[in-house]
Amino acid sequence: MPEEKIRILIAKPGLDGHDRGAKVIARALRDAGMEVIYTGLRQTPEMIVEAALQEDVDAIGLSVLSGAHMTLFPRVIQLLKEKGLEDVLVFGGGIIPDQDVPELKRLGVRGIFGPGTSTDVIVEFVREEIRRHRAGEPRQ
Amino acid sequence: MSRFSPQQLAQGVLAGDSRALARLISWVEDEVPLARAALAILYPRTGRAHLVGITGAPGTGKSTLVNEMAKVYRRRNLTVGIVAVDPTSPFSGGAILGDRVRMRELAGDPGIFIRSMATRGSLGGLARATSDVVKVLDAAGYDRILIETVGAGQAEVDIAKTAHTTIVVEAPGFGDDIQAIKAGILEIADVFAVNKADREGADSTVTALEMMLDLNGTEPGQWRPPIVKTVAIRGDGVAELVDRVEEHYEHLRQSGLLARKEAERVRDELVALVQHELTEALLASLRPGELDEWVRRVASREADPYAAAWNLVHRGGR
Numbered sequence: 001m002p003e004e005k006i007r008i009l010i011a012k013p014g015l016d017g018h019d020r021g022a023k024v025i026a027r028a029l030r031d032a033g034m035e036v037i038y039t040g041l042r043q044t045p046e047m048i049v050e051a052a053l054q055e056d057v058d059a060i061g062l063s064v065l066s067g068a069h070m071t072l073f074p075r076v077i078q079l080l081k082e083k084g085l086e087d088v089l090v091f092g093g094g095i096i097p098d099q100d101v102p103e104l105k106r107l108g109v110r111g112i113f114g115p116g117t118s119t120d121v122i123v124e125f126v127r128e129e130i131r132r133h134r135a136g137e138p139r140q
Numbered sequence: 141m142s143r144f145s146p147q148q149l150a151q152g153v154l155a156g157d158s159r160a161l162a163r164l165i166s167w168v169e170d171e172v173p174l175a176r177a178a179l180a181i182l183y184p185r186t187g188r189a190h191l192v193g194i195t196g197a198p199g200t201g202k203s204t205l206v207n208e209m210a211k212v213y214r215r216r217n218l219t220v221g222i223v224a225v226d227p228t229s230p231f232s233g234g235a236i237l238g239d240r241v242r243m244r245e246l247a248g249d250p251g252i253f254i255r256s257m258a259t260r261g262s263l264g265g266l267a268r269a270t271s272d273v274v275k276v277l278d279a280a281g282y283d284r285i286l287i288e289t290v291g292a293g294q295a296e297v298d299i300a301k302t303a304h305t306t307i308v309v310e311a312p313g314f315g316d317d318i319q320a321i322k323a324g325i326l327e328i329a330d331v332f333a334v335n336k337a338d339r340e341g342a343d344s345t346v347t348a349l350e351m352m353l354d355l356n357g358t359e360p361g362q363w364r365p366p367i368v369k370t371v372a373i374r375g376d377g378v379a380e381l382v383d384r385v386e387e388h389y390e391h392l393r394q395s396g397l398l399a400r401k402e403a404e405r406v407r408d409e410l411v412a413l414v415q416h417e418l419t420e421a422l423l424a425s426l427r428p429g430e431l432d433e434w435v436r437r438v439a440s441r442e443a444d445p446y447a448a449a450w451n452l453v454h455r456g457g458r
Contacts, residue, residue, distance in 0.1 A: 004170050005258075007166075026236055027236070030229060030232060030235060030236050031232045032232065032234060033233040034234050035228075035234060035235045035237060035258050036235065036237065037240060037256050038236055038237065038238045038240075038241065039240045039241060040238075040240070040241035042244075044247075047244065047247040050247055050248065051247075051254075053158055053159060054162050054253055054254055054255055055237075055255065056166045084159065085159075
């Protein structure tokens with residue numbers, strides 16, 4: 001049946017080598033019926049935004065455990081703007097201290113999910129954000 | 141409210157706008173009705189690219205090989221479009237598309253465009269929309285289009301109809317001699333890559349394939365699929381593999397097979413489209429509940445499925 005599939009890029013920017021969390025999220029989104037483009041470890045913001053553009057994704061989920069989130073997230077968001085992709089939903093997870101969350105949200109990261117978040121919460125967040133977005137601005 | 145018109149997207153694709161290209165591919169995948177209008181504009185600009193299929197069992201190294209082949213083509217100043225297909229879950233309808241993991245070296249090169257596709261229920265090793273996605277990349281001007289199938293077993297042979305040149309990737313230890321004489325995937329190879337050739341057993345894999353090809357026999361002037369040993373992770377043998385692939389295309393062109401293959405492909409495509417259109421038109425013409433009524437009769441064994449189908453086609457809607 002023709003339908004508008006939800007496509008999501010799950011990426012691990014930066015240098016830390018732990019992608020278990022990212023894989024768990026990828027799997028949960030897959031099980032929720034979404035197409036997940038998984039790009040693996042050590043992606044630069046440039047690589048992430050290029051992949052998001054070519055794959056025409058609705059959302060990008062970034063997992064950062066290295067502490068570099070205050071440079072990596074803003075850089076991804078800036079590059080998305082430069083490419084005219086500001087309508088792509090950005091969310092993130094990993095080790096992100098509470099005091100950084102307001103600033104990341106101000107920059108345009110729509111959701112931040114720390115360790116222990118149920119995957120159901122993340123799936124519901126993604127589905128709801130994309131549903132609202134498409135209602136206001138359909139892809140076709 | 142539409143953000144893009146088909147004309148805008150098609151013009152964008154022809155002008156080299158990656159964003160328009162990516163969005164039109166989504167339209168094609170989602171079977172958005174407007175995609176047809178865009179494809180119609182692009183169709184006259186297709187038919188220029190060399191379409192190369194890469195298939196083989198899971199874990200033989202297809203993605204890594206695609207990555208290295210793309211690098212060889214780029215060194216030869218050719219642009220490359222890549223379509224990488226991974227399976228859709230039959231249970232959730234979701235998919236994890238992980239082929240980009242092995243293609244990270246290609247990032248940042250404007251001469252390369254990579255698109256991951258899920259099969260979305262299609263069983264032949266490609267997605268139903270793959271051939272249309274390839275047309276879009278062809279119209280966008282990519283010189284070579286590499287189409288990586290899902291990890292294929294023995295029967296996923298759609299790629300041979302879509303690609304001009306099909307590479308079947310084997311790796312040592314994936315099967316004994318008897319596998320090599322079975323029907324199916326080995327028969328569609330135009331070029332064999334025996335990948336992971338630094339591992340034990342590579343030579344016996346080559347020998348088994350040679351034996352199979354000997355049994356097939358090759359008429360004079362006919363193409364005998366060459367076998368190339370590669371170690372994709374190091375790039376070994378990949379330039380030679382690309383050489384053989386190019387030679388195959390040249391052979392197709394000079395022998396007139398290219399035109400014949402294209403005519404066959406167009407015929408298959410047209411017949412499939414006609415079937416699809418007729419089915420849609422017929423189903424739309426039925427009275428409400430008519431199909432359900434026949435489903436009930438067949439399920440309860442009051443009617444057999446052949447009679448039900450005949451009645452729906454010849455007596456439906458009255």
